Amino acid sequence: xxxxxxxxxxxxxxxxxxxxxxxxxxxxxxxxxxxxxxxxxxxxxxxxxxxxxxxxxxxxxxxxxxxxxxxxxxxxxxxxxxxxxxxxxxxxxxxxxxxxxxxxxxxxxxxxxxxxxxxxxxxxxxxxxxxxxxxxxxxxxxxxxxxxxxxxxxxxxxxx
Amino acid sequence: xxxxxxxxxxxxxxxxxxxxxxxxxxxxxxxxxxxxxxxxxxxxxxxxxxxxxxxxxxxxxxxxxxxxxxxxxxxxxxxxxxxxxxxxxxxxxxxxxxxxxxxxxxxxxxxxxxxxxxxxxxxxxxxxxxxxxxxxxxxxxxxxxxxxxxxxxxxxxxxxxxxxxxxxxxxxxxxxxxxxxxxxxxxxxxxxxxxxxxxxxxxxxxxxxx
Numbered sequence: 001x002x003x004x005x006x007x008x009x010x011x012x013x014x015x016x017x018x019x020x021x022x023x024x025x026x027x028x029x030x031x032x033x034x035x036x037x038x039x040x041x042x043x044x045x046x047x048x049x050x051x052x053x054x055x056x057x058x059x060x061x062x063x064x065x066x067x068x069x070x071x072x073x074x075x076x077x078x079x080x081x082x083x084x085x086x087x088x089x090x091x092x093x094x095x096x097x098x099x100x101x102x103x104x105x106x107x108x109x110x111x112x113x114x115x116x117x118x119x120x121x122x123x124x125x126x127x128x129x130x131x132x133x134x135x136x137x138x139x140x141x142x143x144x145x146x147x148x149x150x151x152x153x154x155x156x157x158x159x160x
Numbered sequence: 161x162x163x164x165x166x167x168x169x170x171x172x173x174x175x176x177x178x179x180x181x182x183x184x185x186x187x188x189x190x191x192x193x194x195x196x197x198x199x200x201x202x203x204x205x206x207x208x209x210x211x212x213x214x215x216x217x218x219x220x221x222x223x224x225x226x227x228x229x230x231x232x233x234x235x236x237x238x239x240x241x242x243x244x245x246x247x248x249x250x251x252x253x254x255x256x257x258x259x260x261x262x263x264x265x266x267x268x269x270x271x272x273x274x275x276x277x278x279x280x281x282x283x284x285x286x287x288x289x290x291x292x293x294x295x296x297x298x299x300x301x302x303x304x305x306x307x308x309x310x311x312x313x314x315x316x317x318x319x320x321x322x323x324x325x326x327x328x329x330x331x332x333x334x335x336x337x338x339x340x341x342x343x344x345x346x347x348x349x350x351x352x353x354x355x356x357x358x359x360x361x362x363x364x365x366x367x368x369x370x
Contacts, residue, residue, distance in 0.1 A: 018301035021334025028300035028331040029221035031277040049259045114234045123236040130258035
């Protein structure tokens with residue numbers, strides 16, 4: 001394991017001033033209140049927003065309706081809608097079927113869905129894609145370029 | 161594991177203490193965090209119960225379990241960062257990149273780094289009700305600074321977003337963030353945003369301490 005050690009740059013004065021904000025509160029915690037499902041549904045996996053955006057843009061790029069994509073992939077329309085709205089975690093079968101219809105690697109799509117451990121290179125490609133695409137009705141030229149670049153990474157069917 | 165050397169303050173003299181900042185925590189690390197923090201959470205809870213203090217005054221993150229949050233690290237855009245003094249974790253943060261977009265002008269609609277969870281170690285909470293002063297100062301400010309650096313590295317110009325627990329709102333106001341709106345979908349928590357200008361001011365220490 002590689003150790004990289006270098007000093008971060010801020011002064012004691014910076015720290016003293018910045019810490020004044022900390023002194024005004026009990027804590028600086030961010031997250032859920034006691035009703036937070038985070039400790040109640042520990043076994044579940046959060047929906048994957050980048051997967052949702054990818055499926056949505058790939059669908060629109062093919063001029064497919066949600067219904068026609070569901071029919072082609074032989075998956076439940078309600079599940080597809082839930083996945084594209086990042087409300088629902090897809091099942092492994094659904095991810096596999098979508099990878100077939102969208103012609104990308106099932107393994108990569110599984111990682112994107114959070115169903116397999118992600119690799120660093122795919123994470124970087126996904127991040128670039130997410131940063132360059134936004135949920136609009138028409139695919140802009142930039143979105144299309146972002147989609148095409150991301151598909152190049154996803155299409156690597158090393159699992160085939 | 162790579163790390164950067166940082167410094168915290170140790171009250172009451174505000175002596176500088178060397179620490180390590182690590183931004184590549186794995187699920188196993190979060191399990192170790194919780195293993196160390198759970199007995200301390202229990203200790204705090206006992207103190208509150210013994211004093212008969214109203215539950216509404218308890219630290220609002222006392223129920224958290226970082227080992228249960230490890231599942232978030234399966235998401236491609238998630239990153240966990242922690243601060244170590246010796247072998248003790250002093251604070252931990254979970255961020256996600258480009259999953260949320262700025263709500264404030266001039267960058268409305270552009271991606272930002274979202275702080276999903278952030279928490280100090282139980283001994284670093286400021287709890288006058290049970291007579292506890294924090295062991296180290298600066299954990300929160302340094303983690304926010306790190307989130308800004310992460311945002312800058314990813315080309316988001318320091319933009320941050322988060323939903324603050326009510327007990328923490330003054331901290332984020334003090335950091336120069338803007339309380340934008342309460343989100344019904346997020347337990348009605350107040351959504352805060354750091355604009356790129358506010359991030360620059362924060363890094364340059366021009367934030368008002370009043």
